[in-house]
Amino acid sequence: MPTSLNLSGFFTKKPRLFEVERASLEAITAARGIASRVVALCIGSCDTRQLGMYGVDEIITVSHPLLDAYSSQAVAEALAQYLQTHDANAVFFGATAQGKELAPRVAVLLEAAYLPDCVSISLEGNRIEAIRPLYAGKIRATVTPMTARVVVSLRPNMFTARMADAATEPAVTSFTPQLDEQHRKVVVTSIQRNEGKLDVLEADIVVSGGRGMKGPEHFALIEELASVLGGAVGASRAVVDAGWRPHSEQVGQTGKTVSPNLYLACGISGAVQHLAGMSSSKVIAAINKDKDAPIFKVADYGIVGDVFDVIPKLIEQIKLLKQRMA
């Protein structure tokens, strides 16, 4: 019976913000699609009403003085202790920077299979099958656990977070793990936020510039285009290696893997290393003067033209659109 699974979603709060991360809401929605019951595990307190709107059946608040400062080791231990004594067949994480550290650790502690960075999940009989990209997205593998329990991480923005048809009123239970300093040999002492700057990993729209921008000073155009679209600025490896842009903006194999709703590549030819970091974007658009640039092969929409002619006009058109919409 497919509905015989119990599932737990794990989520973290954004640092200092009383809000559930979108990747966790996506994980909850995905879990709801195949599970009879969804339990949210939360470190510290959480927004019960919001989780109810997303259809969570039960909330476990995990608290311990040693969890006050974030430690992946201590959090994984605490989650595993809860899961070892409770009946949950599958555990979901958003494959965020923190989720990708926690999920495999919890899997080892539970002696469970770990299915990383999945882009699709389904239930076949009573087994989970997941699809995950390999080889920079050139191949997709369908994977399944060979253990009774499974830990799954889900690539952000590949599952849409949807509220439940009817909100639930989840029961809230607290859980206190047994932790000591042995479980907390690593701890986050501080977090430096990129103030006033949207991150490519968090943005719905990413506007990236490549070598076709011809110099760091011309990235003002990319910044303005990103700004009118409400998006983040990304960069190709070539311009990061040239020192035009910081590594934190790099999209591609040696940079970040993003899947925004819109990825707009400006003056980027689309080398396979770049495609590796953005090919799972929902919509891909490109501006390049070379009509044979590989980026156009993966693009939904493209303009063959000079970025210096096209981008200023594009900015004007988008401003007009936003005025009409306002």
Add this chain to the structure above:
Amino acid sequence: MNILVCISYVPDTAAKISTTPDGTALQMQGVKFILNPYDEFAIEEALLQREKHGGRVVVLTVGDSAATEILRTALAMGADAAAHVPATSLDSYGVAVQIADYARAMSADLVLLGRQSIDHDSFQMASTVSALLGMPSISVVSKLDIEGNRVYAERDIEGGKEILNAELPIVISVQKGINNPRYPKLPDIMKAKSKPIETVQPRMVDPRSEILRYDVPQQQRANKILGDSDADIAEFVRLLHEEAKVI
């Protein structure tokens, strides 16, 4: 300090990879294999830490015999010793077990890896190995300082950077930006050819996950490519707004 660096032998990024007609396996004939690009940063970081703290750097790979090629690269860069676990059918968990066994046997203080191997892209090895060893780990590290037993690290997260404190022994995966890997010099490449490589028999463990099939993604893209006239730019904006509904 005893440092273990785990490296992997992966298809070149530009390699074309296809599946067998029934989708049960990958076709790798003619595919060029390379040292996983992130592992170069791990090897370099090990050498830099050895320069500061003294000790020994051992490189380890799990894979078929062709993978010993990258062990020679690491030896040419300056690693003290190399070990090869000949195993090809292990899942990621099985590979982690081999690494953890070796790290335990050599009493490693620091285990270094690349942040991901570019074949399976799963970002899991540092956490999995460290959990098997009962050690802490830090993934995707862009800055690392070790003083005595204390570890200071930085890593990128969504919208910022985490600053972390930890203790040795520890497992660390590193990313681009942490250092500039050295190029081995020709005499060192020649010398590395005759250095011994230790063979370690794998410990067989039951796999925890299974790949049922492979396929090549066929994502349908609208592929509407326009010119650069004002009318085309207006149409581009209209398509993004009305058809794709993303702006």
